[in-house]
Amino acid sequence: MSIPIGVVGFRGYSGVEAVGILGRHPAFESVLLEHRQDAGDDLKLVRKGGPRRITASPDAARAAGIEAVLLATPPEVSMDVTRGFLEAGIKVVDLSGAFRLRTAATYKHWYKEEHTAPDLLAEAVYGLPEYNRGQAKGARLISNPGCYPTAANLALRPLVTAGLVDRAVGVICDAKSGVSGAGRKATLKNSFCEVTENFSAYSILRHRHVPEILLTSNLFEAELSFTAQLIPIDRGILETIYFRAPKGTTSADIVSVYQAQYAEEPFVRIYEAGNVPDLHAVAHTNFCDIGVILDAPTGRAVVVSAIDNLGKGAAGQAIQNLNIIMGFDETAGLL
Amino acid sequence: MSIPIGVVGFRGYSGVEAVGILGRHPAFESVLLEHRQDAGDDLKLVRKGGPRRITASPDAARAAGIEAVLLATPPEVSMDVTRGFLEAGIKVVDLSGAFRLRTAATYKHWYKEEHTAPDLLAEAVYGLPEYNRGQAKGARLISNPGCYPTAANLALRPLVTAGLVDRAVGVICDAKSGVSGAGRKATLKNSFCEVTENFSAYSILRHRHVPEILLTSNLFEAELSFTAQLIPIDRGILETIYFRAPKGTTSADIVSVYQAQYAEEPFVRIYEAGNVPDLHAVAHTNFCDIGVILDAPTGRAVVVSAIDNLGKGAAGQAIQNLNIIMGFDETAGLL
């Protein structure tokens, strides 16, 4: 008997991915929670024999036996519907940025709009399992990390903690993402002819994912230069991270720090010194792959961190969090 | 001293292409005719040192010394503005489908909307120079052919005329186009993630370009099966055309028919028997390349016809027509 899991925003790229993973999950099954008033027929994405579809109301969800929902929705929708599900006794894993920052003021500063459910911020657990799985276990509201921050934080936090980063010099995170990271919607900017055979930078130094990176990596804003860039591909994030290591550091030292941190982690893979991942290594997986290049005499260091933005960067990590809060093996459905 | 040529719809893919060709043209220069009321700043497409920009009114155009305009606009806009330019003594090359069919009724049947300038249909010359350049010379209104029909008609008309097509069996035209053929606009269907790693058929047997193919190829609708399909590329049209040749026909016979028809044509290239073009052969050119494969014993014949949909399929052919009506060498700016 499968446990029904509700998915709001099941037409978006993260939602479709989540429904796909749930379809292969040994313990869960997905129920599509229809949130749009104007929803027409869209058989092309949801075929016969697929999951049930009901209205996205807490009552309907409870009646359907749903114990947890994934919100693959924009932050304003997540802020709007989360409370209702929680009050109905339904756990929430929110994939938007609604509950990732700690205060309504920080949210407003970076997202340029008011937070409409600020009282839930304190309760939300930031669901980066490699660091927060203990807290997540008992939570009823998980804020699933952003795609860029997931790749950045898994690479940066052990380095900063180990004192391997010269903070006076600072850290550069040159990030590149596939277009699905922008969501499923009609915009000229993301139309095929504008994207193909192109490459473009956006939100340079000002991307709304920056504060999330600062919170987990423990860097200050002045120490981090972050650039988001669009690759003409569907899915994948690769971040090229530059910093200065202390004199005498070897690439083996850095690899050791990573291996010590992630030896028991099922979804973080560390490459041998001198090797770095590409996007094919992580496509359609929940892995984060990390590799290191160091010029020891000068301390110039480059770390490459790669994830699938719809996997570890969104739906995959959301299922990982769902496994945690529902008491299942963290890897169920994900390997 | 360059002759100023107005371009309406200069932000669209055909318009940008036309402005680019005019920039390399020995006798013309482009003037951007602003038609949109809501036009903001769009420096990214039109840079300093580039062409002048004025309002798209016949008076402003005449004041700027413009003798001819290219309309790279949707049919409803072309139907709306053509009369004004003509009455101001300005010649018009229209790239839309507004004036390609012969009657308002046929237009309504295929375009599903009323024709708002039906009296201009009789005057418009269908600008496929390989067949109509004589008529085009004195015209003041040229209807530039559609992209699919250009590739289809240059391949089909000589075959039908020469009696090489078994009309009882009929003709299949399996057509594939790059995404720029759909125009520059925000639609979910043409967004990057929906198109990349995909291939899709649309308007099967019902595409609005069908009547244009029938008119020039002299086939009846019942004799032609036409399918339009989207390739995940920016530009290019390749049509794979199937028919049955009479017993005894050789591939050399078919190639000879083409060579006889197009020997003097600067923009039609015929391949040796057994060879067919790909899209790279015609990218960023005004050529139409045609090749033939025949299984002589059975008469099964395959013709491949390739163009750049923004070149010979739109802006290139429009400049070719402009050269004709303005009395210049037909190839000026195009080789």
Add this chain to the structure above:
Amino acid sequence: MSIPIGVVGFRGYSGVEAVGILGRHPAFESVLLEHRQDAGDDLKLVRKGGPRRITASPDAARAAGIEAVLLATPPEVSMDVTRGFLEAGIKVVDLSGAFRLRTAATYKHWYKEEHTAPDLLAEAVYGLPEYNRGQAKGARLISNPGCYPTAANLALRPLVTAGLVDRAVGVICDAKSGVSGAGRKATLKNSFCEVTENFSAYSILRHRHVPEILLTSNLFEAELSFTAQLIPIDRGILETIYFRAPKGTTSADIVSVYQAQYAEEPFVRIYEAGNVPDLHAVAHTNFCDIGVILDAPTGRAVVVSAIDNLGKGAAGQAIQNLNIIMGFDETAGLL
């Protein structure tokens, strides 16, 4: 306890796909059978925690407890190694074209080389489960169908059988494939810059998959025009099939024939009349999706058939066949 399944050719695209499916299979696990003498290190494809790797000899395979092998190899390799595995009591599912035709002479005619194991041709069962699963059940050698023929035959055979195809007019199969269908190897023709922004036809009327289509569809060569074409994508096959239906036929009639044939088939999906699949509908699945467009007054019919060339067109169908010969549910690991 998982049953070990050997995979020869595990570095190729079909091999990688097969290893991936086996990794999610409830009853099997893969063992990599190393066939290349010059095999270097290739950690990027085969990571730690992944499958065992042993030499591709029948003895080693038997020692490893392997009961069946998948050959994701070129036909010359498959002809070379099949007998050894069979004699060692190991069942073989061959993904190459080595055993798909009935005689060595036909093989030589289409593949342009001698067949080196002609005595095995009679024994090999052509593994299109929708038609041959009965025969396949007891077989020790399954010849996995080609990618193009799978999409063509599932669409064509019911139509031909039902007499819905005017054979005097013939059938056109305009086929398009992603580049992974050409295998994993270094060729200029398949290098990125030659393929991207391109579209090209090859082996027109002469593709080696033609005889396979004829055998299953029951068409004669003179009745079928088949063109293979390269789409600039990784994976997917879409075939646009044209024929003339008898007077009085409706599209509902054709859909009914398909539904009658495939009602119980887990991997064939029929679309409502007037709708056709695109490649995203079948990507990363074992489905074959089929849709029909008909112009009833003239009988002009278009069928679109779509598969993932690495799924139902290769590795997916191979696992389906493996499930059959090993006595498991045919869908295990594939939904």
Add this chain to the structure above:
Amino acid sequence: MSIPIGVVGFRGYSGVEAVGILGRHPAFESVLLEHRQDAGDDLKLVRKGGPRRITASPDAARAAGIEAVLLATPPEVSMDVTRGFLEAGIKVVDLSGAFRLRTAATYKHWYKEEHTAPDLLAEAVYGLPEYNRGQAKGARLISNPGCYPTAANLALRPLVTAGLVDRAVGVICDAKSGVSGAGRKATLKNSFCEVTENFSAYSILRHRHVPEILLTSNLFEAELSFTAQLIPIDRGILETIYFRAPKGTTSADIVSVYQAQYAEEPFVRIYEAGNVPDLHAVAHTNFCDIGVILDAPTGRAVVVSAIDNLGKGAAGQAIQNLNIIMGFDETAGLL
């Protein structure tokens, strides 16, 4: 009457591009110099009506009236043939890395092979016209800059010269290139399926273009971290450059430095502060576009520099150099 210009390596991507530009040049025409012994027929790239083809010998070139040649060849070929052309009185613009560094030892260090014509190094003029056009005017051997260094140096040199870069913190140059930068050859790494939907870094901190950047930018190796990365596109280079600006610097200050340096340059375009180029802005042009983002309070600065790697990064700049050494307007054929 056109002046014949020889092109060696006319089948490669830079060679094809050079032949294309020469075809539109008002004063030059190209002559294909056949260097390969095994050259077969390759009509697809060189069509009838196109340029003459002769043997790539200095004698044949002189007999054909050739005054200058472009070498679009690998460095080992360029080192091999340059002397012969020079001795025949024929000027050489070499697009390879053969003559870009100052000593044979530096060449060996970065290119990992012996320099076979070290005596020509002193004579070769590094053809970055924005800095060296004076020297280039009288030269008989021009070493055309590398693609990555062209984008990097045009952006970096004015900043370093103006003291706007905190050299203690150093400079990060995160560079991305289309696949044509790797040349036209059959490699598995550059085959379509390996590149599409991928993004990968290579030669991190060790790319052979690094010394060229150091020479012109006046940075030391310890001050520069350079990463080369492959975008799944045909053409284009975008470099995201990070540095720390002195306290009190504004983005307007940086833009002013660029404008002062490049005000009269026909091929360098500076964006208004806060705007950066993408690759579509420079595709199929000889432009280098540069934009600046600065966080004034912290001095964190990001410069984006974009070129077409086959334009300003190779063939375009080679024609610009050819214009210089042949005494023509530097922009002839390039606008």
